[in-house]
Amino acid sequence: MARVLPAVQPRKLAKVPFVELADGRLQGVVSSGSDIERVYVSSIAAGSHGLNCSTNNNRPCGGLRGSPCKHLQALVDEAVLQYGADRVARYLRIEVDGELSSGADLVARLRGRPESSPAAVVFSRFLRHLAYLELPETTEPIPELHWFPAMGAVR
Numbered sequence: 001m002a003r004v005l006p007a008v009q010p011r012k013l014a015k016v017p018f019v020e021l022a023d024g025r026l027q028g029v030v031s032s033g034s035d036i037e038r039v040y041v042s043s044i045a046a047g048s049h050g051l052n053c054s055t056n057n058n059r060p061c062g063g064l065r066g067s068p069c070k071h072l073q074a075l076v077d078e079a080v081l082q083y084g085a086d087r088v089a090r091y092l093r094i095e096v097d098g099e100l101s102s103g104a105d106l107v108a109r110l111r112g113r114p115e116s117s118p119a120a121v122v123f124s125r126f127l128r129h130l131a132y133l134e135l136p137e138t139t140e141p142i143p144e145l146h147w148f149p150a151m152g153a154v155r
């Protein structure tokens, strides 16, 4: 774990600062390409592949019109980096028929349509995630995290 130093310049956010496989969804937070103040909460439901993308203020994403927007594509790319393409495909129950190595391979196999999803829940998980990143560096167990079984969210 890296110690968090006070910012001397405006913080450059990662493109996808938060991604997780949880609650039956691949979900996460994707920063806007154009506006540093704005983030998108994007999710893909396992099984149905229902797609959702909206801003943290619950405005629907203008790019999500039947096919995945660039935020969903960025989310899948980041998930593939963190979890591996096979694991993401298994979690979302994407049928794999051949080569599967990139996020684009996964996105091409999504069968879902836009559907509403609770962005506020994902966003509050992201804020908790940030809070833990900013805990002082320690090797002691964090009692609040004991409740979570290791890797329990992903099966």
Ligand SMILES: [Zn+2]
Binding pocket: 040, 042, 053, 054, 061, 062, 063, 064, 069, 070, 071, 072
């Ligand atoms: Zn979007």
